[in-house]
Amino acid sequence: MIAKDSLPVSIKAVAARAGVSIATVSRVINGVANKASAETIARVRKAAAELDYRPISAGRALRNRQTHMVAVLASNLANPTMTAIATSAEAALRRAGFVMVLCDTHDTADLQDEYLREMRARQAHAIVLLGAVDSAQLRAVASSDMRIVFVNRRHPLGWQSSFIGIDNAAAAVELADTCMENGYRRVAIVHASKASSATQERVDAMCARFRERGRSVSANMILTADSTDHLRIGLESGLRLSGRRAPDAVVAMSDLIAFGVHRALAEAGVATFPRIFGFDDNPLNDWIAPWLSSVRIPYSDFGPAIVDAVRDELSAGRARTRILPHTLVLREGRRDPAGTDRR
């Protein structure tokens, strides 16, 4: 086997080896019909294969003014659910011929802006905002031709835009109903910032449902904490909760929050453990959180949906909303450290 040239092989090299012009090579590579004889095609293919040629993407990008690159801007990669969605996106994008660049905005406008600008400069094919936050560039970008897809959280300003997510209100209603059917009378709600449309929708829908069924929702049963770290929010809220008369159930607006609550209650050594509900259904729950019931987001459906959205935005559709089906996963596993399950 011959050692490869250390300098990258360009279309010129292939053309020379095949004895044709670079135009012909380009056309063969791109499968342009009726522009080369079968014999020429074969010769070019052979030369390309022998040299292990692959077009440098910078040249293509310059000419075509677009790369086959999709940027995923996630608000928090420490959240396993985000990475699960990103993982699904990666696979689907690869199958569709894209590569994924993954960015963590840490839920800040500054970082999101920085990345939006960077991705514009890199001519990303599309940008997926996995948990968008309001920011200057986000507004500016609306007037450009940039393809943007919102996932989980809608546009912070409510502007019309492509969206992928679950029906948060419906899921919240299901949770409320489940609580009432199980006879839980004292239900605590723990949530992160309501700047997130998802959180807002969930909390609002739950409260509305309770009231609709004639239950009052006391304000001090709705807890939150000033942080972007869901674990911490859960922990702090859980500690505050453990100081009072115990609730029958706790509904956390994300699994991470639920983890925090659970830990707080466990460490506080509460006597009776409440039923705990979450959102997302972390892929690991079956394995390590058998005490957690959760609204499962269909991670693996997100990838394909994102690819669809990216393609749609390209053609015409613009601003389609895709609601993916969620499932309420009820788990009955041990719920407290002492093993004194109440059922």
Add this chain to the structure above:
Amino acid sequence: MIAKDSLPVSIKAVAARAGVSIATVSRVINGVANKASAETIARVRKAAAELDYRPISAGRALRNRQTHMVAVLASNLANPTMTAIATSAEAALRRAGFVMVLCDTHDTADLQDEYLREMRARQAHAIVLLGAVDSAQLRAVASSDMRIVFVNRRHPLGWQSSFIGIDNAAAAVELADTCMENGYRRVAIVHASKASSATQERVDAMCARFRERGRSVSANMILTADSTDHLRIGLESGLRLSGRRAPDAVVAMSDLIAFGVHRALAEAGVATFPRIFGFDDNPLNDWIAPWLSSVRIPYSDFGPAIVDAVRDELSAGRARTRILPHTLVLREGRRDPAGTDRR
């Protein structure tokens, strides 16, 4: 506020607006000294700011034959530890002026090859192999000038190369010693494919240590399963384990494997629960796996180390090995579903 041009603003526009040539704009943007008067610099800066100009990266890439893009090829993004490292890498790379493209090779040679070729075509600044597998392109790429950094797993063929990871042998010895100090006489070892240098080193070092201290290591206490899914490996091994006389301790070569083992034992309803050890120390362990002791990999140190490696490879160093410090995190939390902790 004026609506932005929908067509991207190029260096030409800035030059026109500032009344200078594009050469000057380029030099000002790139901070080339002694090539522009203070006044000119100010004018160019102003024009660039007003147009919100940022150089299209394709142009740069073409000219400079390199992008500021680092590809991270992970063997399994479903593993939270991998994503934790990737997350750390993302942050560090961003601070260093790079963007990260994240790829999942699913531990297959085909996908790794496909991505290696793709990233060569995209002129990635460097490639980080987070769990490399042997593949044709991996061998081919050695003779090119591509910068490659191996993380966690060394080069599958043992070739000299940049490496970042922990001292697996030392950690394994610590684990073995801990087991012996605690008086665990029947210790089971569960591992994934030994094609991974990390796994190999861990298992070998543990066995060696046991023998060194005069303990025999019976083959039927070393379990594995034919899968790349660590959870499944753990589950299957755990089920086999639960059919026999219970071990005092189980050492899993990754936390995911440990999760699988734990679930198997819990579902099998074993009477006495063994102490369980893992590797990686999943960031969520403190919250949801208080029964798991684990060798903590310093995730957040990986990002900076990767950036260093990427820079080193550039200049001269080539093939430096960076061993990051691990910690054995011992947890004493409830270990079994029935709460009958043995201590």
Add this chain to the structure above:
DNA sequence: CCCTCCAGGGAAAACGTTTTCCCTCATTTT
């Protein structure tokens, strides 16, 4: 007063593609 040198800045080449023209034959149609 002449020469040298330097700061400041422009023209143009080069990077690797894709695609639009254009040209040349050979074949078919009138």
Add this chain to the structure above:
DNA sequence: AAAATGAGGGAAAACGTTTTCCCTGGAGGG
């Protein structure tokens, strides 16, 4: 037999940068 058509393929422009030359004017030194 002349004309139209079409297949096959090449030359060159264009995409947006960076950087190498080159030019000009003025300051400093002899």
